Amino acid sequence: xxxxxxxxxxxxxxxxxxxxxxxxxxxxxxxKGGKATLKVMPAHHEKQIDSCTVYIKYNTRDAPATYDDSxxxxxxxxxxxxxxxxxxxxxxxLYGRGWDKDIQQVVTGxxxxxxxxEAVVPVNLPVSEQH
Numbered sequence: 001x002x003x004x005x006x007x008x009x010x011x012x013x014x015x016x017x018x019x020x021x022x023x024x025x026x027x028x029x030x031x032k033g034g035k036a037t038l039k040v041m042p043a044h045h046e047k048q049i050d051s052c053t054v055y056i057k058y059n060t061r062d063a064p065a066t067y068d069d070s071x072x073x074x075x076x077x078x079x080x081x082x083x084x085x086x087x088x089x090x091x092x093x094l095y096g097r098g099w100d101k102d103i104q105q106v107v108t109g110x111x112x113x114x115x116x117x118e119a120v121v122p123v124n125l126p127v128s129e130q131h
Contacts, residue, residue, distance in 0.1 A: 030090025
């Protein structure tokens with residue numbers, strides 16, 4: 001019986017390791033290295049917010065505690081736009097924080113986005129004042 005225990009322990013250990021193995025295949029992971037572009041346009045009650053920083057988190061559809069990157073809006077075609085380039089297909093979470101001049105308040109908001117094709121993807125990001 002004592003000679004079986006090491007073999008049994010080795011079998012259980014190898015099965016556990018094999019079941020928890022990660023392939024680390026980054027081809028299916030959202031993030032940098034692709035050919036998609038997100039064009040994010042923040043708006044408060046359909047009014048464009050021209051002073052906004054947009055934050056992005058890769059591989060999630062939920063609001064995170066930290067973000068992977070950020071971009072300030074720039075005027076593109078007359079519209080304040082935050083542009084994230086060279087993204088892969090996958091899930092992202094966007095969060096914007098800006099200033100609405102009309103109401104003289106900080107406005108914030110976030111939404112999940114899924115990129116399904118390597119293309120330019122326009123995204124309307126709703127932001128609102130905090131109550």
